[in-house]
Amino acid sequence: MRRVRWGWxxxxxxxxxxxxxxxxxxxxRILSLGLSELDIRSSGVEARLLKVGxxxxxxxxxxxxxxxxVAAPMTxxxxxxxxRGRRLATALVTVPFVxxxxxxxxxxxxxxxxxxxxxxxxxxxxxxxAVVVRTVGTLWSRLDPNLHDAxxxxxxxxxxxxxxxTLPLLRPAIAAAASIVFLFTFTSFGVVLIxxxxxxxxxxxxxxxxAVDLFDLPLAAVLxxxxxxGVTGALYAxxxxxxxxxxxxxxxxxxxRVRPVGARRFLAIGSVTVTLIALAIPLAVLVGRSLGTDxxxxxxxxxxxxxxxxxxxxxxxxxxxxxxxxxxxxxLMAAAVITGREGxxxxxxxxxxxxxxxxxxVTIGFGFIVALGWPVDLRASFWLIPxxxxxxxxxxxxxxxxxxxxxxxxxxxxxxxxxxxSPGRVWREIDLPVVARAALVGAGFAFVVSLxxxxxxxxxxxxxxxxxxxxxxxxxxxxxxASFGMxxxxxVVLAAVTAGVVMWIDRARAGEIGRx
Amino acid sequence: MLSTEQLGVRLDNKVILxxxxxxxxxxxxxxxxxxxxxxxxxxxxxxxxxxPVARGDIKWDGVSVVDIPVHQRGFxxxxxxxxxxxxxxxAGNVGFGLRMTGTDPDLVGTEVSAAxxxxxxxxxENRRIDDLSGGERQRVALARTLAPRPKLVMLDEPLGSxxxxxxxxxxxxxxxxxxxxxxxxxxxxHDREEAVLLSDRLALMREGTIVQTGTLEEILAxxxxxxxxxxxx
Numbered sequence: 001m002r003r004v005r006w007g008w009x010x011x012x013x014x015x016x017x018x019x020x021x022x023x024x025x026x027x028x029r030i031l032s033l034g035l036s037e038l039d040i041r042s043s044g045v046e047a048r049l050l051k052v053g054x055x056x057x058x059x060x061x062x063x064x065x066x067x068x069x070v071a072a073p074m075t076x077x078x079x080x081x082x083x084r085g086r087r088l089a090t091a092l093v094t095v096p097f098v099x100x101x102x103x104x105x106x107x108x109x110x111x112x113x114x115x116x117x118x119x120x121x122x123x124x125x126x127x128x129x130a131v132v133v134r135t136v137g138t139l140w141s142r143l144d145p146n147l148h149d150a151x152x153x154x155x156x157x158x159x160x161x162x163x164x165x166t167l168p169l170l171r172p173a174i175a176a177a178a179s180i181v182f183l184f185t186f187t188s189f190g191v192v193l194i195x196x197x198x199x200x201x202x203x204x205x206x207x208x209x210x211a212v213d214l215f216d217l218p219l220a221a222v223l224x225x226x227x228x229x230g231v232t233g234a235l236y237a238x239x240x241x242x243x244x245x246x247x248x249x250x251x252x253x254x255x256x257r258v259r260p261v262g263a264r265r266f267l268a269i270g271s272v273t274v275t276l277i278a279l280a281i282p283l284a285v286l287v288g289r290s291l292g293t294d295x296x297x298x299x300x301x302x303x304x305x306x307x308x309x310x311x312x313x314x315x316x317x318x319x320x321x322x323x324x325x326x327x328x329x330x331x332l333m334a335a336a337v338i339t340g341r342e343g344x345x346x347x348x349x350x351x352x353x354x355x356x357x358x359x360x361x362v363t364i365g366f367g368f369i370v371a372l373g374w375p376v377d378l379r380a381s382f383w384l385i386p387x388x389x390x391x392x393x394x395x396x397x398x399x400x401x402x403x404x405x406x407x408x409x410x411x412x413x414x415x416x417x418x419x420x421x422s423p424g425r426v427w428r429e430i431d432l433p434v435v436a437r438a439a440l441v442g443a444g445f446a447f448v449v450s451l452x453x454x455x456x457x458x459x460x461x462x463x464x465x466x467x468x469x470x471x472x473x474x475x476x477x478x479x480x481x482a483s484f485g486m487x488x489x490x491x492v493v494l495a496a497v498t499a500g501v502v503m504w505i506d507r508a509r510a511g512e513i514g515r516x
Numbered sequence: 517m518l519s520t521e522q523l524g525v526r527l528d529n530k531v532i533l534x535x536x537x538x539x540x541x542x543x544x545x546x547x548x549x550x551x552x553x554x555x556x557x558x559x560x561x562x563x564x565x566x567x568p569v570a571r572g573d574i575k576w577d578g579v580s581v582v583d584i585p586v587h588q589r590g591f592x593x594x595x596x597x598x599x600x601x602x603x604x605x606x607a608g609n610v611g612f613g614l615r616m617t618g619t620d621p622d623l624v625g626t627e628v629s630a631a632x633x634x635x636x637x638x639x640x641e642n643r644r645i646d647d648l649s650g651g652e653r654q655r656v657a658l659a660r661t662l663a664p665r666p667k668l669v670m671l672d673e674p675l676g677s678x679x680x681x682x683x684x685x686x687x688x689x690x691x692x693x694x695x696x697x698x699x700x701x702x703x704x705x706h707d708r709e710e711a712v713l714l715s716d717r718l719a720l721m722r723e724g725t726i727v728q729t730g731t732l733e734e735i736l737a738x739x740x741x742x743x744x745x746x747x748x749x
Contacts, residue, residue, distance in 0.1 A: 414566050415599035417586040419664065420616030425587075429612070433603045 007424050008337075012345065015334040015353070015394075022391055023356055026367025027228075033370060034221035048206075048219075053226055056202040059117070060186040063124035067181050068174065070125050070278075071132035073271030078133065079140035081268045082257035089272050090133065091506075096279055097130035098502045099495055100452025101190030102469040106491040107282035108195055109476065109484075110289045115197035123191045126279060128181045135177035136170060141257065143169055179238035186230055187360040189455040190469070194476060203227040204362045208458060211366050221370070224363050231359065283495075290492045295485035299493075307464070309486055312471035313493065316451055319467060323389035323450035328443045330390065331397025332435070336427065338398065339405040350398075357395040361455025364388055368460055384460045385467070389450035396449060397442035404438040405431060437508065444505040448498055468494045517541050517577055518563070518668055518700070524571030525555075525562050532558045533724045536572070540668070545694055545701040546729075547711035550721030551747070556704040557596070559721070560670045563702070564593045576667065587616070592666030596673040598657035600645045606632070606656055607641035613664035631663040634693055651682045658690065662697065669694070669701045675710060687713050708748060720744060 078090055096104065104123050113119035143166065151161045189204040196205060203223050211220035260268045290296070299310040334353050338346045356364065365388060372378040408431065416426045454469040461470045468490060475487035518540040525533040533555045540546045548556050561567045563574055565586035573580050581589055592613075601609050611628040619627070632638050635655035648656065654675065661669060674690060675683045691714050694701050705711050711718055712732050719729045720740075728740040732748070739745045 409597075409599070411595050411597060411599040412601060414586075415593075415595055416601070416612065416616075417566070418564050418591070418593045419613035419660070420587050420590075421612075422585075422587050425616065430601065430603075 008340070011333045012337045012349075015330045015337070015349070018330050019352055019356075019391075019394075022372075022387055023359075023364070023367075024352075026364070026371035027359070029371040030221050030224050030363065030367050033218055034225040036218070049222065049226065052201055052203055052206045052223070055200060056186060056204075056230070059120060059124075059192075059200075059202065060182050060188075063121055063128070063185040063188075064178050064181045066121060067125045067128045068132055068178060070275070071129045071136075073267075074129070074275040075133045075137045075140065077260075077268035077272050079137040080257060081260040081264070083260065083265075083269060086257075086272075089276060090137070092276055093133050093279065094130045095499065096126050096283075097128070098448065098498060099127075100454065100469055100498060101127070101188070102194065102452070102454050102472050103286075103491045103495045103498075104282075105191045105194030106472060106476065106487055107286040108191075110286040110488055111282055114195060115199065116195070117200060119195040120188075120192055120200060123195060124181075124185045124188060126282060127191070128184060129275070129279065131180050131184075132174075132177045135180070136173045139173035140166075140170055176238060179234055183231065183234045183238070186234060187227070187362075189360065189362050189458075190473075193458075194473065203230070204360055204455065207362050207366055211369065212459060217370060220366060224366060227360060227363060286488055286495075287492055290485065290488035292485060295482075295489035298482060298486045299489055307466075309471055309475065309490055312466045312468045312490070313497075315465055316468040316494075319386045319389060320447050320450040322383075322386035323393060324443050324446040326386060326390035327393035327397050327446040328439060331394045331442060331446075332401060332439055334394065335398050335401040335405055335435075336431070338402055350402075353398050354395050356391050361388075361392060361453060362459070364391060365456030365459030368456070379460070380462070382465065385457055385465060386450070388456040388460060389453050390446070392453060392456065393446035393449040396445035397439070400442035400445065401435050401438045404435050408434055441505055441508050444501055444508065448501050448505075451494065451498055451501070518702070519575045519578075520559075520563065520572065521575065522572035523559075523562065523569065523574060525558055525567055526570040527558070527567065531724060533562065534571075536725050538719055538726055538729070540700060540702055542700055543698050544717065545699065545703060545715045546717050546719055547703045547705060547715035548719045548721050548726075549705060549708060549711040552706055554721045555724040556706075556721055557672055560593060560672050560702065560704055563668075564591050564670060565589050566593075590666055591668045591670060592661040592664065593670045594657050594661040594672060594674055596676055598653050598677075600653060600657060600660070602645050604645070605641070606637070606643045606645070606648070609645065609656055610660045610663050612660065613666075617664060627663055631659040634662065634697070635659045636689070650678050651686060654678060654686060658693070662693075662699070667700065669699045671701065671703045671714075673705055674703065674714075676705070676707075683710070690714065720747065722747075 074089075074093065078086055104127050108114075108119045108123045108126075111119075113122065147165055147169070148161055151165045152158075156164065186202075187204055188202055189208070192200060192202045193205050193208065196202075201209065203226060207220045207223045207227065210216045210223065259265075300308065303309070331353075334349055338350050338353075340346060368384060368388060369379060372384070378384055413426050413430055416430050417423075421429055451467075452469060453467070454473070457467050457470055458473065461467060466474065472487050472490050472494070475483045475490065518538075520536055520538045523533055523536040523538075524531070536555075536559060538546070538548075538559075548559060550556050558567060562569055565581075565584065569582050574582055601612065604612070607625075607628050610631050611624045614624045614627055615621075628641065629638065632640055635658050637652065637655050637659065640652070640656070645653070645656075654677075658671075658674070661671070671690075675686055678686065687710055694714075701715075703711070703714050705714070717729060717731055718735060720727050720735065722743060728735055728744055735744065736748060739748070
């Protein structure tokens with residue numbers, strides 16, 4: 001009596017085909033290209049590989065350690081104490097995290113720190129402080145204060161309590177935050193490409209150079225394989241930490257922070273202020289330097305090499321709108337399958353759709369060049385850029401809509417069916433209106449992701465389809481203070497647009513109603 | 517006329533219903549009475565088409581309906597928790613079934629007002645579901661179930677989630693409404709008094725099957741076994 005529901009098959013097939021053709025298939029092509037290469041010349045590659053691999057690994061480790069250290073004082077302050085401006089401070093610390101990597105890179109160029117390892121590490125810390133403050137802070141603010149007090153009564157000093165009680169309890173969150181920061185810095189592309197000069201290259205940057213500048217695709221494929229192995233390792237470690245993250249017994253339900261007094265008040269407010277000022281400096285310098293020498297007017301003038309720089313804003317907007325529409329519709333279909341009743345398929349979907357999030361954008365862009373000549377040559381297509389952006393953005397849409405869809409009680413859908421709604425009609429009348437706002441938030445994320453995407457776009461953008469990040473990079477690559485100024489001006493424009501959309505998302509989320 | 521013949525339902529490899537025989541004549545209201553976990557709700561869900569039938573048959577006027585999907589079966593079901601649509605207002609909820617069958621929008625409006633009048637909620641069209649009291653929700657759910665004029669009206673613990681005071685009043689109203697509209701009905705409840713007040717005839721359910729049917733007097737006069745006597749005492 002079980003019939004095939006063709007509607008469902010279609011809804012499941014579209015996201016599956018999308019991910020299959022634009023993600024899995026290119027990845028397989030990269031793997032086969034890399035494996036065949038390993039046979040042909042195993043000796044010459046090794047030295048280069050070792051150098052780049054080692055640099056990638058150690059800069060990611062050092063960046064992660066530094067980020068944890070720098071973020072610690074502010075995390076301590078905002079999770080333990082209540083003071084005026086605490087919420088604002090937590091919101092402000094997130095600003096660098098949502099900025100496009102190219103903007104972050106340009107901000108450090110504005111500081112005059114180009115071509116140095118210090119610049120790369122500083123930019124990574126700048127970008128990732130929010131990850132630690134948010135991830136560790138959430139757990140820390142919910143630790144039962146009685147545990148601390150109990151240890152004090154038992155004779156432990158403050159420092160001893162921190163080392164023997166607080167730190168062990170925070171370990172899962174610290175490990176999770178460290179895994180995320182490591183993943184981000186291990187796959188760092190835009191920042192390293194801009195700040196590293198010719199001296200420093202991560203695997204990501206080296207893949208780009210080998211593929212785009214030197215056109216050694218097989219070597220790039222080998223590098224991409226090493227990269228994938230590293231990313232898989234980091235993701236595996238992360239999921240292991242997530243599994244062990246079950247310290248619920250030590251949590252309090254409500255966050256009753258205390259107002260700090262005396263020396264603590266000084267330390268708490270001081271550490272927050274210093275952190276925020278340090279994070280503000282690169283951005284302030286970027287804005288300041290963009291204001292000089294008619295940079296903004298320069299954006300409007302045509303140039304033989306780059307065209308009219310401001311035209312890239314039009315390209316970016318167009319691509320972002322298409323990518324947003326693609327990602328939202330495919331993400332919604334995927335979310336429908338994930339929350340639908342078919343268990344095995346749903347879990348498989350959930351996992352597969354998250355993969356593009358973990359894979360580096362450069363690998364995605366590189367995969368497009370390697371693989372998408374078949375069955376029709378899409379490599380010169382206008383659609384390639386929005387498709388790449390949508391691929392990166394789909395996980396965001398899925399993540400924002402699945403919880404809302406899961407919150408709809410099954411009985412509601414059954415009631416609609418009993419009243420005469422066909423399965424498709426149930427989706428339209430019940431799921432869609434309820435999930436609309438969450439989908440809008442997901443769409444906003446997709447838009448922001450597309451605006452700032454650089455790794456994949458740098459492979460597939462053509463001279464006349466440069467997006468804003470690609471244009472900024474081109475301007476930075478040219479000598480002369482005029483191009484520098486224009487790169488900074490364009491960065492400020494991109495940062496402003498991104499910040500505007502993120503603020504809108506934040507408000508939309510705050511007012512999210514219609515959840516059950 | 518509704519009839520189930522040797523109806524059996526399995527969920528997750530567990531037998532929930534077996535050998536269930538039940539008939540409801542036209543314009544008759546039958547109450548299925550039994551302890552919790554005896555399979556009452558599953559019986560309604562099977563008749564509505566929400567759970568697959570493993571054995572036996574469900575017939576309307578002698579024709580099997582088992583292969584007709586839920587949304588085309590034309591039976592109404594009022595859920596125990598009411599399952600009102602929180603994103604729609606009262607009119608949106610009550611008119612939902614009419615819209616699904618493609619009723620003319622103007623006619624939907626009049627029908628919705630009429631249905632709200634039946635349950636004593638005239639003028640409630642634009643209220644939000646969140647703003648309704650428990651008793652009002654029950655009546656909106658009832659109006660939503662009755663508005664499309666289904667062949668069969670099934671009510672799952674229609675007063676179960678309300679407080680005692682409200683139940684005593686609404687049980688009378690509900691019965692009057694069902695009789696007044698000449699409804700063919702199947703009501704599920706675990707409350708003996710409610711079952712008697714709402715129905716013409718009782719069907720006692722125990723461990724996944726119907727053990728005895730009849731009016732309270734008939735059953736008390738000739739109880740099928742000691743459990744029946746105990747349960748109705």
